[in-house]
Amino acid sequence: MECEKADEVVAEPVSPIGQYFNSSILSISILAVLESEVPFDDSRAIPLLKDIFLPINPRFSSIMVVDKNGVKHWKSVEVKLKNHVYVPNFPVGMSQQFYDKCLQDYLSKLSAEQMPQSQPLWEVHIVKYPTSNAASSVILKLHHALGDGFSLMGALLSCLQRADDPSRPLTFPSVRMRPDINGSSIFKNVPKFFNTVFNTASDFCWSMIKSSLIEDDKTPIRSGSAAAGWLPITITTMTFPLHQIKQIKDNLGATLNDVITGTIFLGIRLYMQAVNQESTNLHSTAVVLLNTRMFKSISSIKEMVKPDSKAPWGNHFAFLHISVPQLTNAEVQNPLKFIQKAQEIIQSKRSSFGAYLTAKLLETVKKLRGHETAAKFIHGSLNNSSLAITNMMGPVEKMALANHPIKGLYFMVAGSPQSLVVTIVTYMGNLRVSLGAEEGFIDSPKLKSCIENAFEMILDAASATPSSSNFLNGHRASFGP
Numbered sequence: 001m002e003c004e005k006a007d008e009v010v011a012e013p014v015s016p017i018g019q020y021f022n023s024s025i026l027s028i029s030i031l032a033v034l035e036s037e038v039p040f041d042d043s044r045a046i047p048l049l050k051d052i053f054l055p056i057n058p059r060f061s062s063i064m065v066v067d068k069n070g071v072k073h074w075k076s077v078e079v080k081l082k083n084h085v086y087v088p089n090f091p092v093g094m095s096q097q098f099y100d101k102c103l104q105d106y107l108s109k110l111s112a113e114q115m116p117q118s119q120p121l122w123e124v125h126i127v128k129y130p131t132s133n134a135a136s137s138v139i140l141k142l143h144h145a146l147g148d149g150f151s152l153m154g155a156l157l158s159c160l161q162r163a164d165d166p167s168r169p170l171t172f173p174s175v176r177m178r179p180d181i182n183g184s185s186i187f188k189n190v191p192k193f194f195n196t197v198f199n200t201a202s203d204f205c206w207s208m209i210k211s212s213l214i215e216d217d218k219t220p221i222r223s224g225s226a227a228a229g230w231l232p233i234t235i236t237t238m239t240f241p242l243h244q245i246k247q248i249k250d251n252l253g254a255t256l257n258d259v260i261t262g263t264i265f266l267g268i269r270l271y272m273q274a275v276n277q278e279s280t281n282l283h284s285t286a287v288v289l290l291n292t293r294m295f296k297s298i299s300s301i302k303e304m305v306k307p308d309s310k311a312p313w314g315n316h317f318a319f320l321h322i323s324v325p326q327l328t329n330a331e332v333q334n335p336l337k338f339i340q341k342a343q344e345i346i347q348s349k350r351s352s353f354g355a356y357l358t359a360k361l362l363e364t365v366k367k368l369r370g371h372e373t374a375a376k377f378i379h380g381s382l383n384n385s386s387l388a389i390t391n392m393m394g395p396v397e398k399m400a401l402a403n404h405p406i407k408g409l410y411f412m413v414a415g416s417p418q419s420l421v422v423t424i425v426t427y428m429g430n431l432r433v434s435l436g437a438e439e440g441f442i443d444s445p446k447l448k449s450c451i452e453n454a455f456e457m458i459l460d461a462a463s464a465t466p467s468s469s470n471f472l473n474g475h476r477a478s479f480g481p
Helices: 016-020 042-056 096-112 149-159 186-212 242-252 256-275 329-333 335-350 354-369 371-383 444-463
Strands: 029-036 062-066 072-076 122-127 136-143 233-241 285-291 317-323 387-393 399-401 404-414 420-427 430-438
Touching (some): 016 371, 029 096, 042 149, 096 122, 096 136, 096 233, 242 444, 256 335, 256 387, 256 430, 256 444, 317 335, 329 335, 387 404, 404 430
Parallel strands (some): 285 387
Antiparallel strands (some): 029 136, 029 404, 399 404, 420 430
């Protein structure tokens, strides 16, 4: 992407990841969709943006510029709010199903459009037509250079209130480390140390190879198109009750992430099997985004912008390459074995510092060869894999935007050079999974049906299994930015 040349020294440099994600080879954005229970009054948008949104962070009123040394900085500019707010017009008096398709097409169009670099990198789109999920929808499109999902969820929190009591803060699920029920000793730590060293070396080398030499097989979820990332995507969502996921988790002695990751992987393999039986056992890799902050729970903006914050604003994540397990007939009969296999793969990645070494390598590449070369490395890692997975925690309570109660929430990452992106967010006791699928290549309704079927298979099998805290023998996998 072309950035404006700077005529003056600007204090805040763009973070390395911010530069990678706004380059000639990568332009990645986040689409967040708020589903309102009532028709949204678009006259409230400009005052809300002026009084609440812009003051959250200077980046929301800045553009990216390049100094004489080729270094990118944030430059403060006057924001013309009317240029950032869009209210699309659709035919009136149509059915909810008609507007479902209109919204889906509009999101697809938004996913492929590039934001102008001459103004701050965010937009608000207000869809004032009733769909099957909402009376109206508010779409926030924010460039990933502004921050990651963790930062932008914090910004969203600053614009919203609790629907039941605006004077009380929204709360998020707590993040607890599972205790080691088997205790710890020097005899157990020694093999763990060598296992970590081995996994770190293996993952780091594999990441290098994956970014430049080896790509996944072409399958029903990977077209291998060189234009992936610039093509429109179709966004489809599904909802799973958290209490059912916790039921599976408790019965198996697993984690929430074990359950939902295993469900997605099983659904993907079932879809591949349905589309092309021969593709079932082809090699597919998921790139999982890992939050690298010390403090994982969503923080307030005030806390994020502190110089010594343990949960700082910005882009603070790393990539994990996780092989999608192959599906055998035995695992179709007993899907819990598939969860166990997926969990074991994730656990080996979690006991590795390969992702952090890769991040350090990118910093070195940027210093020696520039941010465009580093961006090509990231592009290669994503483009050579089959899908990306990222998740966030949403509020426990119902929230409201300018007194408009929000009944649903989901988000999508646009611009990733892959045929499939899976995003996950929790909100009000539900877990929303969104699929961003390459338009015209992936059959989104069929893939959604396969993932929902996978969840039912796992739920039925777990319900028939006696509760066992040792099913996964104490593994503790967790991921997400």
